[in-house]
Amino acid sequence: MRATAEDCRIIKLPKISDPRGNLTFVEGGRHIPFAISRVFYLYDVPGGADRGGHALRSCQQVLIAISGSFDVIASDADQTKRFHLNRSYYGLFLPSLIWREMDNFSSGSICLVLASHVYSEGDYFRDYNEFLLHIRG
Numbered sequence: 001m002r003a004t005a006e007d008c009r010i011i012k013l014p015k016i017s018d019p020r021g022n023l024t025f026v027e028g029g030r031h032i033p034f035a036i037s038r039v040f041y042l043y044d045v046p047g048g049a050d051r052g053g054h055a056l057r058s059c060q061q062v063l064i065a066i067s068g069s070f071d072v073i074a075s076d077a078d079q080t081k082r083f084h085l086n087r088s089y090y091g092l093f094l095p096s097l098i099w100r101e102m103d104n105f106s107s108g109s110i111c112l113v114l115a116s117h118v119y120s121e122g123d124y125f126r127d128y129n130e131f132l133l134h135i136r137g
């Protein structure tokens, strides 16, 4: 069954607090609901810039604000949810077929993405109407 915006959820990752600096780790098969095939990150995002603006046919992702903060707007074409990510130990799980936009990046923020598939342009819907047509069948 197709995922909905309700399935987009925050995953709390382990945090080892330490006066020398905190540590968070992610283990495949334990914290993330898919096998991790790829890691990429967004950084040096200029103030006011938007990222995302696509949905993925198969790829599932977990987004983590490794540094700073940003917002993710996730939509299943019927319902939309906005998440504010501002902790290095929170991941946002986005199933496939969820349209996402990202904005409100703080200065120096870094978005780490864990992905279930390697990059494939064919997996992308970059046109919202095309995404809608697919969803509406």
Ligand code: TYD
Pocket (backbone or CB within 6 Å): 038, 040, 042, 050, 051, 052, 053, 054, 118, 119
């Ligand atoms: P894109 O997914 O459009 O970025 P965003 O949605 O964050 O705005 O990707 C930007 C460019 O980078 C695009 O030309 C595809 C390329 N790219 C890769 O080659 N490999 C990857 O793993 C990713 C995520 C993007």
